[in-house]
Structures are given as C-alpha cells and as structure tokens.
Amino acid sequence: MRKRQVDGAGGAFRPAPVEYGAAVDRYLTAAGLGNASLRVYRISLHGWAWPLVDRRAPIGRERRGARPPVVPLAVLDAPKAPERLQRGLADRASAAQPRTVARELACLRSATAWWLARGWIATDPAIRLEPATQLSDAALVLSDAPTAVRETAVGPDRARAVLALRAPLRELTLWHLLHESRAPVERVLALDIDHLDLPGRRTRERAAGALGWGPGTARLLPLLLAGRTAGPVFVTDRRAPATTPAADRCPVTGRGRLSYRRAAELFTAATGPLDPAGRGWTLLVLRDRAVPATART
Known part of the structure; x- marks a missing residue:
C-alpha cells in the first residue's frame, strides 16, 4: 500500500505521487508562488526530467513549449540519479547564462528537499550537485555584481x-x-x-x-x-x-x-x-x- 500524505495544514489525505510531473505540481501548489514565479519554477523543474532519463533537454524557444518525458518519481532514488543530474547541470550550463543555471538548480534543490521531507523520496539526489565552477553553492548566486571585488575594500x-x-x-x-x-x-x-x-x-x-x-x-x-x-x-x-x-x-x-x-x-x-x-x-x-x-x- 502506498503512503498517503497530507498536503498542508488541514488538507485531506492524498496518495503520494508516483510520477515526477505530478510531484512537481504538488510542490508548486504548496509553495504559494505568484503567477510569474510559478511559471519560472514549472519550466525549471520540468527541465530536469530529461537528464533523469538520460536525455538532453531542449534549449532555446523549444524548451518553453516542450512536453517533458514521463518519469517515475522513484527514479530520483536510483543510484545513478545524482550522476544524471550532474550531467544535465553541465549540459545546461553550456547553453544558458550562469544566473539561469543558478535559478534552475535552486528550484530543483527546494523541490527535492520538500519531497524528501514528505517521504516521497528516500534520498536527495540534488544535495551535492555543483556547477562546473566548483564554487560552494555558487549555482545559487543571484547577484548581477561582477565576480571580482577589490581585496583592499575598506570602510563603507x-x-x-x-x-x-x-x-x-x-x-x-x-x-x-x-x-x-x-x-x-x-x-x-x-x-x-x-x-x-x-x-x-x-x-x-x-x-x-x-x-x-x-x-x-x-x-x-x-x-x-x-x-x-x-x-x-x-x-x-x-x-x-x-x-x-x-x-x-x-x-x-x-x-x-x-x-x-x-x-x-x-x-x-x-x-x-x-x-x-x-x-x-x-x-x-x-x-x-x-x-x-x-x-x-
């Protein structure tokens, strides 16, 4: 018998999702995001479905309208899931701006942490993902500031x-x-x-x-x-x-x-x-x- 999960305070018991896309929908519903953020998160999270099944995600205009593959949520617990996502991250970094890659990795990490807390997955395959720069959590950088700063900065x-x-x-x-x-x-x-x-x-x-x-x-x-x-x-x-x-x-x-x-x-x-x-x-x-x-x- 599959686990059943309460979605939010006072919510009814619902079966845990078996498909990645359904888990994305449940996460986004609970996140309470505005329409613009919701659209960005949905596109970002759907983009990770391709590398989970060893396929390259669409790029450019094709990415926004592409229908992601149907992926069992259990694939996130597969031993090769972190490796597949890391390849997907490297592939995405070769085609997108660093800030875009940063946002999409942040979206994935937030979602997998939420699913893990609900027992829908047993491990978090995104927790150790790193961009090619090897900076600790550098993929989460959201600033437009230049990467180099003056080492002699003082006062204000x-x-x-x-x-x-x-x-x-x-x-x-x-x-x-x-x-x-x-x-x-x-x-x-x-x-x-x-x-x-x-x-x-x-x-x-x-x-x-x-x-x-x-x-x-x-x-x-x-x-x-x-x-x-x-x-x-x-x-x-x-x-x-x-x-x-x-x-x-x-x-x-x-x-x-x-x-x-x-x-x-x-x-x-x-x-x-x-x-x-x-x-x-x-x-x-x-x-x-x-x-x-x-x-x-």
Whole structure:
C-alpha cells in the first residue's frame, strides 16, 4: 500500500505521487508562488526530467513549449540519479547564462528537499550537485555584481564588496537583509516565516520589533523560502537533532534555526579574501552604508 500524505495544514489525505510531473505540481501548489514565479519554477523543474532519463533537454524557444518525458518519481532514488543530474547541470550550463543555471538548480534543490521531507523520496539526489565552477553553492548566486571585488575594500566599501561575492543563497539573503534593515543579527536570525510581509518588505505586527528591507532582500527571500510556509527563515544545512525545540525547526525539511555562531563563522570565512590581513570580517561590516527602511520602493 502506498503512503498517503497530507498536503498542508488541514488538507485531506492524498496518495503520494508516483510520477515526477505530478510531484512537481504538488510542490508548486504548496509553495504559494505568484503567477510569474510559478511559471519560472514549472519550466525549471520540468527541465530536469530529461537528464533523469538520460536525455538532453531542449534549449532555446523549444524548451518553453516542450512536453517533458514521463518519469517515475522513484527514479530520483536510483543510484545513478545524482550522476544524471550532474550531467544535465553541465549540459545546461553550456547553453544558458550562469544566473539561469543558478535559478534552475535552486528550484530543483527546494523541490527535492520538500519531497524528501514528505517521504516521497528516500534520498536527495540534488544535495551535492555543483556547477562546473566548483564554487560552494555558487549555482545559487543571484547577484548581477561582477565576480571580482577589490581585496583592499575598506570602510563603507566593505558592505558593497561583500554583497558582490558569489555565495550560497542563504548567506546572500541574510547579508542583504542585515545590510538593508540595519537590524541586530540576533533579531534577524530569530525571524520565522510567518513574521514576514513579503509584498510589504517588512515584518508583521506579531514579530518582535519592526523590521524593513530593500529590493535586494525582496528579490532573494521568495527563492530562499520556496516550498516552506512555516518555521525559521534561516535554517541549517542539516536536519536538527531530535531534541531541538519545534519552534527552532523547519517542519518541512527538519533543519534547525541557523545560529549566530555559525552565521558569523561563514561570514568570516567568505570575507577572508577581501580582508588585506586575510582574517575575514565580522557581520557588523554589513551596517556600512546600510539602506534605511524608509528608502524602500
């Protein structure tokens, strides 16, 4: 007998999907995306169906209207699934802009994490995918900034240099939010998803202390939260221990709330190349020339 799964709070029990396309539809329904984002996510996720069956995906105009192959969802648990997806990633990178590849890999990772949390797949074949550049999570880079930044950046230029770095989506979102809101790190890391008013670029009244942000954060947050509707905004890379309080654990992925210590460690490591002394900076540099909340558009 197949597993049955509740889709969302108060939802009816439904059989777990057996086909990749059906799993994509269920994920996108739960994600609560706007029409434009929904279309982008659907095209991106359907594009991964071809490499899962060792076929090359269409490119250019043919990609948008192409009907993906029917793929059993169980194929994601096959031993060769990560290898097939890695080949598909390399193939896509040869035909698309880095930002496009970044977005499509982010879409896949969000979806597979959501399916894994529901028990629809037993392993996550996307968790170790890396683009050809071999940068850690560089495929999630969403910034238009140049890849090279001045190593001698000082004073107000430090925040600008940090936000031009290639970095994982989670870190990039956190840095933009700290920079644009000027909020203490502890307050930002304590945010839960239901605290956020994404269209208004601010926190709701239930949040502890008003907090607003600018266009950089507004662009990144929806991608970071795709597929998640509750729990901490910023979560760890791995599942939290069983002893972790429910308030500090994502109900979708099981990952725990990101700690100040870990966020600081990652920031110092990432900014090492920018620091003339090679030691890296602290998160406080993100307050340099911060964008005030009143400047939101």
